[in-house]
Amino acid sequence: MTSGIQHYPCYIDGQWVDSSAGKTFDVENPANEEVWATVPDCTTDDVQRALESSREAQLAWQQLPAIERGRWIMKIVEALKPKRDHFANLLVLEQGKTLPEAYGEFDDTLNYLTYSAEAARRIEGNIFPSDQPNEQLWIQKVPYGVTLGLCAYNYPLALIGRKIGPALVTGNTMILKAHEATPVTASEFCKVVEEVGLPKGVINLISGKGIETSAALVSSPITRLVSLTGSTRAGQAIYKASADNVSGLVLELGGKASFIVLNDADLDKAVEAAVISRYANSGQVCICNELVLVEEGIAEEFTRRVVERVKQITYGDPMGDFNMGPSVTGDSIKRIHGMLEETVAMGAKVEIGGARPEGEEFKKGHWYLPTVLSGVKRDMPLAKHEIFGPIMPIITVKDYAEALDICNDREDALSSYIFTQNVKTIFHAINHMQVGTVFVNKMICGYIQGYHSGHKTSGTGGEDGVYGIDGYLQKRAIYFNYE
Numbered sequence: 001m002t003s004g005i006q007h008y009p010c011y012i013d014g015q016w017v018d019s020s021a022g023k024t025f026d027v028e029n030p031a032n033e034e035v036w037a038t039v040p041d042c043t044t045d046d047v048q049r050a051l052e053s054s055r056e057a058q059l060a061w062q063q064l065p066a067i068e069r070g071r072w073i074m075k076i077v078e079a080l081k082p083k084r085d086h087f088a089n090l091l092v093l094e095q096g097k098t099l100p101e102a103y104g105e106f107d108d109t110l111n112y113l114t115y116s117a118e119a120a121r122r123i124e125g126n127i128f129p130s131d132q133p134n135e136q137l138w139i140q141k142v143p144y145g146v147t148l149g150l151c152a153y154n155y156p157l158a159l160i161g162r163k164i165g166p167a168l169v170t171g172n173t174m175i176l177k178a179h180e181a182t183p184v185t186a187s188e189f190c191k192v193v194e195e196v197g198l199p200k201g202v203i204n205l206i207s208g209k210g211i212e213t214s215a216a217l218v219s220s221p222i223t224r225l226v227s228l229t230g231s232t233r234a235g236q237a238i239y240k241a242s243a244d245n246v247s248g249l250v251l252e253l254g255g256k257a258s259f260i261v262l263n264d265a266d267l268d269k270a271v272e273a274a275v276i277s278r279y280a281n282s283g284q285v286c287i288c289n290e291l292v293l294v295e296e297g298i299a300e301e302f303t304r305r306v307v308e309r310v311k312q313i314t315y316g317d318p319m320g321d322f323n324m325g326p327s328v329t330g331d332s333i334k335r336i337h338g339m340l341e342e343t344v345a346m347g348a349k350v351e352i353g354g355a356r357p358e359g360e361e362f363k364k365g366h367w368y369l370p371t372v373l374s375g376v377k378r379d380m381p382l383a384k385h386e387i388f389g390p391i392m393p394i395i396t397v398k399d400y401a402e403a404l405d406i407c408n409d410r411e412d413a414l415s416s417y418i419f420t421q422n423v424k425t426i427f428h429a430i431n432h433m434q435v436g437t438v439f440v441n442k443m444i445c446g447y448i449q450g451y452h453s454g455h456k457t458s459g460t461g462g463e464d465g466v467y468g469i470d471g472y473l474q475k476r477a478i479y480f481n482y483e
Contacts, residue, residue, distance in 0.1 A: 007038045008187035010207055012046065013053035014200025020045045025209040027184055030096035030326045031318055031365045037094075039183045039207045047216040050204040054146040054173040055222050057201025062143050062171035069169050070120030075196040077113050080106075087157060087188065089319075094182050095156055096326040096366070097281050098318045108448075109161035112464075115448045116165025119469050123170065134483035141473040143171035144224040144248050148217050150177050150238075152229040153328045154284040156185040162463050163227050164203065170472040172225070175204045177214060179230075181328050183207045221245050225472065228252065229286075232412060232457050250461035250471050252286070253454055254386045255414025258407035259289040260429075262400055263297040265419035266441070271305045273443035274392070277417065279313060279370050280444060282327050283390040287415040287437060287444060287452075291376075291383055292394040293403040299396040303374050306392070307351045313370045315357060326366040327389055333366050336389040339381040340371070343393070348376045353391070378406050386412070400425055408434045413455040415439065436462070 007024070009016040018024070023041040028034060040046075061069070080087070084106050091102035126139040149163035156178060167174040178186035190205045206213055218226055218241045225248035228238055235253040242249065259277065261270045277289035294302045318325030327333050333356075340354060353371030356362060368390055376383050376393040383393055397403045400420075407416050415437040418429045426440055436453040439445075446452060446464070453462025461471045 005035060005038060008184045010040050010042060010046070011187070011190035011193070011203070011205040012050045013204065014194070017046070019043055025180065027094065027181075029093055029365075030328050033330075033364045033366075037184050039187065041210070042206050042208045042213050044212060044216045047206055047213055047220070050175050050206050051146065051217070051220050051222040053201040054175055054204055057199055058143075058145050058171075058173040061168075061173055061199065061202050064171075066120040066123055066169060066171070069171065070117040072196070072198055072202075073113050073117040073165060073168055076192055076198070077110055077117070079192045079196050080110060080113075083192070087185070090185055090188060091157060092318045092325075094184050095153065096318055096328055098322060098325050101281060101325075102318075105155055105158045108155075108158045111448050112158065112161035113165045116169045116469065119166075119466070120169050122466070123469070123473070130479070132481070134481060136480045136482070138478040138480060140476045140478060141170075141470075142476050144472065144474055145172060146222050147172045147174045147225040147227060147472065148177065148223050149174050150214065150226065150228040150230060150234075151179055151182075151186070153179040153182040154281060154286075156182040157189065159229050160186060160189055162229075166463070166469040166472045167227070168202065170469060172472055173202050173204075175206060175217060175223075177206050177208070177217060180207070180209045215241060218242050218247075219244070223247055225250065227461075227463075229463075235459060236457070248461075248471075248474070250463065251454075251459040252452060252461075252463060253412070253414070253457065253459040254388075255286050255412050255435075255454060255458045256290040256386045256410060257287055257415040257417060257435075258403065259292045259417040260400070260403045260407065260419065261292065261294040261298065261302055262403075262418070262420040262422070262425065263295045264421045265298070266421065267298065267302060267305065269441065270419040271302065271309055273417070273419070274306055275309045275313070277439075277444035278392045279310075279324055279390050282324050282368075284327060284332075284388055285444065286388075287446070288388075289392065289417060289444070290387055291406075292392060293397050293406055294394060295400070295403070296396050296398060299394070303351065303372070303394055306394070307372055310352055310370050310372055310392075315367070315370070316361065324370060324390065327368060328366065330366050332389055333368050336368065336387055336391055339385060339387070340373070340391060343373060343376060343380040343382040346377070346380050348373045348380060348382070348393070378409075400429075404429065404432060408432070411457045414458040417442075
């Protein structure tokens with residue numbers, strides 16, 4: 001192994017293991033493309049071992065009182081707390097987000113886990129009247145069994161907390177499969193799992209670069225529920241692969257949030273929200289502002305003020321005092337720049353950005369300037385496709401009706417934003433926007449007690465809050481005659 005490169009193994013059945021084929025793959029730093037870690041490239045044999053371990057552990061885990069399962073989750077929380085600096089630095093190194101964003105992700109992870117642990121005494125069923133005397137009809141909630149958590153690369157640690165918490169507190173076991181670009185955080189998380197003595201098999205970790213490991217996990221009859229945060233294409237593939245087993249699905253997929261700004265909007269608030277909601281985590285957030293739709297009466301002023309605000313964004317070494325780091329992968333930068341070139345060729349104008357930053361420190365790494373385009377039309381690539389990067393396309397619309405039509409004329413439907421002070425318009429938008437989340441006069445956020453879900457091709461099921469926890473439970477009807 002090359003000097004300075006650390007190896008991070010997988011965690012199966014309470015043991016640290018490498019690929020049974022002896023294969024590994026590299027992990028690079030997005031800021032400079034330097035390889036700093038390796039992880040196992042697991043085989044289908046490794047997958048099968050993890051599946052059987054999870055199945056063997058699940059029944060005993062389910063039989064623990066929910067409050068005991070919650071206490072185990074809190075042990076993980078308490079063991080994580082002293083490691084805040086360690087995980088924040090790891091997230092910067094592996095994912096490229098700025099250090100303040102990394103600390104925020106760590107804190108969110110603790111909140112996800114704590115919320116789930118505290119829900120242990122709030123898992124509810126129902127008792128309904130029977131049609132016969134001396135009977136009761138109960139609806140009891142029971143776990144699925146073995147679940148699979150497939151995590152995206154934009155929040156490697158928070159997504160673990162978001163999935164592990166509700167899965168475990170409801171009596172399921174879970175196999176984690178981190179994204180191949182950001183697998184190290186999951187391995188370090190499992191060190192904490194081992195440290196607290198969680199029963200073996202309750203959490204297993206698999207890593208793999210190709211599709212074989214994910215396909216084997218998803219298609220196995222042992223897997224009873226799949227939770228994915230990822231692209232729509234990945235979600236559609238999982239939907240098909242799990243069909244034979246009729247597995248449960250929690251799919252949080254791609255989106256392209258419309259950011260509607262009407263003539264009567266509070267422009268100071270709208271401009272700040274548009275910028276923060278676009279460039280947070282270098283634009284790599286599924287509910288980011290993906291497409292501004294601004295009413296023609298204020299379009300020129302809004303665009304000018306957005307550009308002035310974007311000039312204030314600083315970028316550079318994510319460990320330094322900057323607002324924005326690199327994207328996670330080089331392929332994503334090539335993809336979004338290609339879309340930008342096509343969009344400009346069709347008549348749009350680059351107001352700011354549109355290229356890699358200049359300077360010696362940016363010759364390596366997956367860097368792209370915070371970018372704004374005006375004159376965009378709804379049929380242009382940057383308006384049609386999810387960007388997932390630091391580019392803000394702006395479309396000028398005639399009125400709210402046109403903006404709503406553009407918003408709803410999509411197959412993906414994760415989230416949207418609207419800025420207006422007209423209460424009638426607000427309620428119309430709430431009732432007519434065909435998305436899972438609507439932000440009204442508010443920048444991007446996600447509260448633990450909320451519900452994060454997509455409509456149409458943006459997913460099925462959802463995460464967070466009481467509804468997210470309920471998604472990891474099946475209903476069992478019991479007809480109880482006690483005559």
